[in-house]
Amino acid sequence: QRRALDRLRDVPAVTRDTIRVRLHANIELPSELEATMHAGAEGIGLLRSEFLFMNRADMPGEDEQTALLRQVVDAMDGRPVTVRTLDAGGDKLGSLVGGRIGPNPALGLRAIRLSLARVDLFETQLAAILRASAYGPVRILLPMIGTPDELAQARAVMDRVVRKLQSRRVPLPDPLPPLGVMIEVPGAALAADALAHHADFFAIGTNDLTQYTLAIDRTDDSVAHLYNPLHPAVLRLVQFAGEAANRAGIPVSICGEMAGDPRLTALLLGLGFRELSMSSTNIPRVKQRVCQIAMAEAARRAMAVMTEWDPARIGALLDDFNATLE
């Protein structure tokens, strides 16, 4: 079984009816790069940049961040790297917001909100990402975007950083890296058609999208049994955001845990997704599943699933379909 999965490494992820699917890796630490390449990832769909700020008292400077990001870009050897800007606050790196953790961290000053409140940190990070992008294809991803206005503010900061780098004669790629948004807040998913006009790409974060849609803290064990991305409310938001991206002609991927679960691959493909980003350990199994699927049938099954309201029934329909593939 292991051997069979290993052999899949150099095989492209293509459905039985020859639809190409891209399988990218989520990474949190540069030490995962080797496993990422070994798993046959075609790129990094989500580089969580919090590692740059972890386990230290001071803030990393622009040169230090550039060097660490460049290491990732170089290791990926021409494959795309999607760098998410700092997603601090909430469950991550609470100490960075230093003593200012609000009454409800999940709903407080975190992620893009923190970056826009601390423009000095944000500018340094953007400068480092832009400098690293001279060495390979990079995309810039903004976490927890809620409104088109936040994206516009972030883009204005990026434009300013670009001008500063240009005046320092720092080499930058032409075109500049695309600027995309995470769709992980229900409001962003519902406004996805508006956001799609301003964003260069979407990455749907189903972990937070599930948490916020169902009002279930993803870190609280006492409600973990209620956390279910197969809730139709979550699935409808995912579907709507995907369709909005497709209508606007911008790339869209899924990068939450759903993307790495082979049980859900047929559903996600059937809903029209062609790019999934996951922990690299899941890539072989998801690829195996992709190769078993006929897209037309997956689309038909996905339509049936989307008429259901009971998550357990949805799970059963997916299991039935998966059983016909094995």
Ligand code: PEP
């Ligand atoms: C998500 O929220 O789905 C996501 C991919 O981001 P993170 O898990 O880092 O919050």
Ligand code: MG
């Ligand atoms: Mg998230």
